[in-house]
Amino acid sequence: MSGAMLARLGKVWLGLILVFLYAPILVMAAMSFNASPYYQLPFEFTVEWYEKLSENRGILRAAARSVGIAMVTTVIATVLGTAASLALFRYEFRGKAVLRVLLFPPIAIPWLITGTAMLVFFFGIGLGRGTPAVIVGHVALALPYVIVVVTARLATFDPTLEEAARVLGAGGWTVTRRVTLPWIAPGIIAGALFAFAISFDQFVVSYFLSEPGDSTLPVVIYTAIRKGFTPEINAVSTLIIVVSMAVMLVAARFSNFGGER
Amino acid sequence: MAGGTAIGGSRAGLIALLSPAYLWLTAAIFLPLSAMLFFSLVTELPFGGAEWAFTLENYRAFFETPTYATLLWKSVRLGLIVTVVCLLVGFPCAYVLAKAIRGRAREALFLLVILPFWSNSLVRIFSWAIVLRGNGVLDLGLNALLPFEVDVSLMFTTHAIVIGLVHSYLPYVILTSYLALQAIDDNLIDAARSMGAGKLTILWRLILPLSLPGLVAGAVLIFVPVVGAFMEPRILGGRVGTYYGTVIEDQFVAVYNWPLGAALSFILLAVVLFILAVASPMLKRAQA
Numbered sequence: 001m002s003g004a005m006l007a008r009l010g011k012v013w014l015g016l017i018l019v020f021l022y023a024p025i026l027v028m029a030a031m032s033f034n035a036s037p038y039y040q041l042p043f044e045f046t047v048e049w050y051e052k053l054s055e056n057r058g059i060l061r062a063a064a065r066s067v068g069i070a071m072v073t074t075v076i077a078t079v080l081g082t083a084a085s086l087a088l089f090r091y092e093f094r095g096k097a098v099l100r101v102l103l104f105p106p107i108a109i110p111w112l113i114t115g116t117a118m119l120v121f122f123f124g125i126g127l128g129r130g131t132p133a134v135i136v137g138h139v140a141l142a143l144p145y146v147i148v149v150v151t152a153r154l155a156t157f158d159p160t161l162e163e164a165a166r167v168l169g170a171g172g173w174t175v176t177r178r179v180t181l182p183w184i185a186p187g188i189i190a191g192a193l194f195a196f197a198i199s200f201d202q203f204v205v206s207y208f209l210s211e212p213g214d215s216t217l218p219v220v221i222y223t224a225i226r227k228g229f230t231p232e233i234n235a236v237s238t239l240i241i242v243v244s245m246a247v248m249l250v251a252a253r254f255s256n257f258g259g260e261r
Numbered sequence: 262m263a264g265g266t267a268i269g270g271s272r273a274g275l276i277a278l279l280s281p282a283y284l285w286l287t288a289a290i291f292l293p294l295s296a297m298l299f300f301s302l303v304t305e306l307p308f309g310g311a312e313w314a315f316t317l318e319n320y321r322a323f324f325e326t327p328t329y330a331t332l333l334w335k336s337v338r339l340g341l342i343v344t345v346v347c348l349l350v351g352f353p354c355a356y357v358l359a360k361a362i363r364g365r366a367r368e369a370l371f372l373l374v375i376l377p378f379w380s381n382s383l384v385r386i387f388s389w390a391i392v393l394r395g396n397g398v399l400d401l402g403l404n405a406l407l408p409f410e411v412d413v414s415l416m417f418t419t420h421a422i423v424i425g426l427v428h429s430y431l432p433y434v435i436l437t438s439y440l441a442l443q444a445i446d447d448n449l450i451d452a453a454r455s456m457g458a459g460k461l462t463i464l465w466r467l468i469l470p471l472s473l474p475g476l477v478a479g480a481v482l483i484f485v486p487v488v489g490a491f492m493e494p495r496i497l498g499g500r501v502g503t504y505y506g507t508v509i510e511d512q513f514v515a516v517y518n519w520p521l522g523a524a525l526s527f528i529l530l531a532v533v534l535f536i537l538a539v540a541s542p543m544l545k546r547a548q549a
Contacts, residue, residue: 006460007357007361010353010356010357010361011357011361011362013353013354013357014354014357014358014362014370017350017351017354017374017431017435018370018373018374020428020431021373021374021377021428021431021432022377023392024385024388024389024391024392024428025377025380025385025388027388027391027392027398028384028387028388028391028392031391031398039391039394039398041398041401076285080281080282080285081282083277083278083279083281083282084278084279084281084282084283086278087274087275087278087279088279090275091275093275099279099283102283102286102291103286105290105291105294106286106290108481108485108533108537109294109485109530109533110485110486110488110489110490110506110529110533111486111489112489112490112491112506112509112510112526112529113294113297113489113526113529113530113533114290114293114294116297116509116513116522116523116526117290117293117294117296117297117523117526118289118293119513120293120296120297120300120306120519120523121292121293121296121297122293123306123308124296124300124306124307124308136285136288136289137289139285139289140285140286140288140289140290143282143285143286144286147282172274197379200381201379201380201381201382201383203381203382203383203492204492207492207514208513208514218381218383218384221383221384221387222383222492222496225387225390225496226495226496233387234391237381237384237387237388240380240381240384241380241381241384241385244379244380244381245376245377245379245380248376248379248380249372249376251379252372252376
């Protein structure tokens with residue numbers, strides 16, 4: 001086989017994979033505008049399901065709660081994560097390598113294990129289930145991502161800039177605020193968007209930690225799917241995909257996912 | 262710059278910056294995991310003055326009831342299948358992205374491939390339920406295209422679960438392979454070619470060994486969560502969707518046998534840690 005033919009074959013393969021990745025999402029989006037509640041064809045356009053959705057108080061409340069939890073998670077995880085990244089960047093100390101390794105368990109251990117462990121522990125200490133518990137869990141899951149993203153941005157920062165500002169008479173906090181933070185701002189914004197996406201899309205940990213009847217949007221969707229799905233769930237799922245993809249597209253503008261530019 | 266750079270330089274500054282994040286991780290991840298070990302070793306949850314004692318009963322349940330071991334093996338096998346499929350499908354895709362496409366097109370395509378990975382996984386699994394169900398879109402589409410009647414009812418089969426999981430985790434292996442492949446100098450490949458190496462030789466002797474760390478990283482990132490999957494088998498598998506993960510889920514949300522659930526979770530954690538330990542030498546090489 002010639003090289004050109006192989007290359008063409010490879011591009012076809014890539015195309016097929018994109019179809020595989022996006023077709024079901026597009027089908028779901030299309031079906032949310034289809035009149036038949038049983039996804040029957042021929043396709044008949046309607047916005048009925050979105051109207052129904054706008055009247056479904058349970059889903060709307062869950063959506064509001066999800067957004068609220070994601071915003072609180074974003075603020076806490078971004079502030080704590082940025083501070084930790086600065087410390088890991090500025091200081092040399094024993095145990096630094098260990099601290100870096102400790103960022104991996106929240107990422108690498110299946111959420112089923114972390115989620116159930118949190119449930120048991122939070123009950124043990126009296127925090128129980130509910131929105132505060134969910135936020136504690138989400139922040140822990142988001143922190144490592146924020147630290148990784150901000151640290152990556154800090155790697156491009158020249159520490160002598162801090163020293164120069166220092167020599168010119170700026171205090172520690174002023175240096176951080178006027179020199180360091182502006183430089184790493186794109187990393188912080190990307191980290192914040194990651195944190196938002198992790199919390200907003202998080203299902204497993206929310207599932208174990210939220211109070212029945214007081215849960216986040218993904219948990220409500222899961223419960224609804226298991227009861228037998230309705231086009232309203234289609235509609236809200238479509239909206240979720242649009243929101244989270246939009247958030248990630250913005251995040252991609254600020255950080256390049258480790259790919260080259 | 263040892264001992265701190267321009268700012269602070271003090272131990273207090275270090276602790277002030279670092280401790281909030283790590284205290285949070287301790288309270289929300291490390292203490293719960295330790296507590297889980299404790300709870301897996303007791304007869305009753307020691308809340309509200311309940312009588313409790315230490316016991317190995319919950320672990321004995323795992324070893325004496327063959328169901329649990331069978332289900333764990335079923336989950337491990339599912340993890341292996343999904344991982345292998347993702348590697349076989351994803352690696353060529355990553356290769357094309359890294360070596361056959363250049364410039365802005367590559368950037369855009371790369372983003373397109375990993376974008377779904379950052380969108381809601383539950384919703385993506387749900388979208389497959391719509392596609393795969395009997396009289397679903399796949400069924401109707403195939404029957405419209407093909408001259409003969411076919412009956413594709415993949416929904417509530419193991420195939421459906423595998424398809425959904427591959428869809429969920431494929432971007433991982435593409436991402437890690439792509440990063441590894443990008444690090445391979447094109448001149449190296451040209452040199453091998455100019456010295457007469459065939460395409461297969463270059464693939465076997467040069468490209469695969471050099472991208473192995475990326476492949477291993479991708480495999481671990483897929484295998485570990487798939488072994489603990491419960492939502493995907495529930496939605497796409499229906500009655501055949503009983504896996505180790507769904508049994509753990511049941512202990513916590515349906516049966517309320519938390520000590521047994523904790524023991525089952527901890528056994529899963531042991532499997533996961535074993536996998537990570539086996540893979541870590543190769544992952545370390547990837548970082549070096």
